[in-house]
Amino acid sequence: MYKSALIGLLSMLAAMALPQAAQAEYADVVMNNYSDAAGMRPVVFPHWYHRIRFRCKVCHADLGFKFKAGGNKITMAKIIDGQFCGACHNGEISWSVENCGMCHSGIAGTPTQIHGSTVQRLVAPTYKKLGK
Amino acid sequence: MKMKQFFLGVVALSVLPVVAIQVEAAQPPLKEVKAAKGHVSTANTFNRLLKKPMAKNLPPAEDGIHDADNDNTHVLQPPKIAYDGLPTTPFGNYVDWVKALDTNLLQPRYDRFDPTIEPLVMDLDIVREVKSTVPDVVFPHKPHTQWLHCSNCHPKIFIPQRKANVMNMSGILLGQQCGVCHGKVAFPVTTQSCTKCHSKPKPADWKPPQSETSLKDPWR
Structure with a gap:
């Protein structure tokens, strides 16, 4: 009797102590189109940090960022060329691309996503996963 | 031994009336007790959904x-x-x-280089009548144009023409129309945020449209 109660209590405690789902900031974008395959940490883009400094228009109208996580197919070559992130992260408006770990700071294996989105919170998946 | 007991007894006797008086004095009037009923200690609240304490804005x-x-x-x-x-x-x-x-607590740039450029703000409210019983939607252009440029929404996401855009909440929840931003970056679609868009109450004489099936055969 006491033993089963103890086991139950222990298992409850264990379940509480297990790592919880990500609690990242709303609208943090993880981009992992190519990072994992290239042996880099995926990129985490904090929307909140950027919207304090720039309005949506700057990136989404002037720089041509699409409203889709991972939909811009950004590569380091394009960034060094001054496109996408490279329009500001060039050492003039903001720090330059040699600070790899500032963007490539995600946990390896995290899929491309916009964290905390409504689609993520829906009970049933809204799309079929692409085949291998 | 006996002396000690006697001494204790004397002490107890002398203390008793004092305690009794204190108890009488300490009893608060009934009204106060009733008022205090509302304040339940947080340790005794019932977490019936077993929700974990929410961690906000973690480092x-x-x-x-x-x-x-x-x-x-x-x-x-x-x-x-x-x-x-x-x-x-x-x-x-x-x-x-x-x-x-x-409130000017934030002053994000509208241009990448020039911090003095002012946004092109348009103050125009669009009212969208909703078929169901929820309040009608008022779309304010003002806060949207403060952040965005016309070309972000028009004409790709919203056709700038009356009655040209068909939309519903299922589509928005799945990331279409308003859901391109709302539910991803802009305020999300939750039960607490319905009234942010559904903000215009229906007219007093408004009645919900009846389903065709029940109109045809109301006695079924």
């Missing part, structure tokens, strides 16, 4: 997405520091971004 190293083994993760600014003093909401980043902009 990058603890948020489950950033790699804590990466040195630069610890250089990144924790959101809580940035949000200090900004107006709050119960959802999203827990920051009311539009209010923060209106």
Whole structure:
């Protein structure tokens, strides 16, 4: 009797102590189109940090960022060329691309996503996963 | 031994009436007891959904997405520091971004280089009548044009023409129309945020449209 109660209590405690789902900031974008395959940490883009400094228009109208996580197919070559992130992260408006770990700071294996989105919170998946 | 007992007895006797008087004096009047009933200690509330205490705006190293083994993760600014003093909401980043902009607590640039360029703001409210019983939608162009450019929405997401855009909540929840931003970056679609869009009450004489099936055969 006491033993089963103890086991139950222990298992409850264990379940509480297990790592919880990500609690990242709303609208943090993880981009992992190519990072994992290239042996880099995926990129985490904090929307909140950027919207304090720039309005949506700057990136989404002037720089041509699409409203889709991972939909811009950004590569380091394009960034060094001054496109996408490279329009500001060039050492003039903001720090330059040699600070790899500032963007490539995600946990390896995290899929491309916009964290905390409504689609993520829906009970049933809204799309079929692409085949291998 | 006997002396000790006697001494204790005397002490007890002498103390008793004092205690009794104190108890009488300490008893509060009934009304006060009733008023105190509303304040239940937080230790005795019932967490019936077994919800875990919500952690808001965690620093990058603890948020489950950033790699804590990466040195630069610890250089990144924790959101809580940035949000200090900004107006709050119960959802999203827990920051009311539009209010923060209106009150000049934030002054984000409209142009990449020039901080003096002012946004092209249009103050035009669009009312969309909703078929169901929820209040009608008022779309304010003002806060949207403060952040965005016309070309962000028109003509690709919204056709700039009356009655040309068919939309519903299922589509929005799946990321179409308003859901391109709302539910991803702008305030999310939650039960607490319905009235932010559905803000215009129906006219007093408004009645919900009846289903065709029940109109045809009301006695079925």
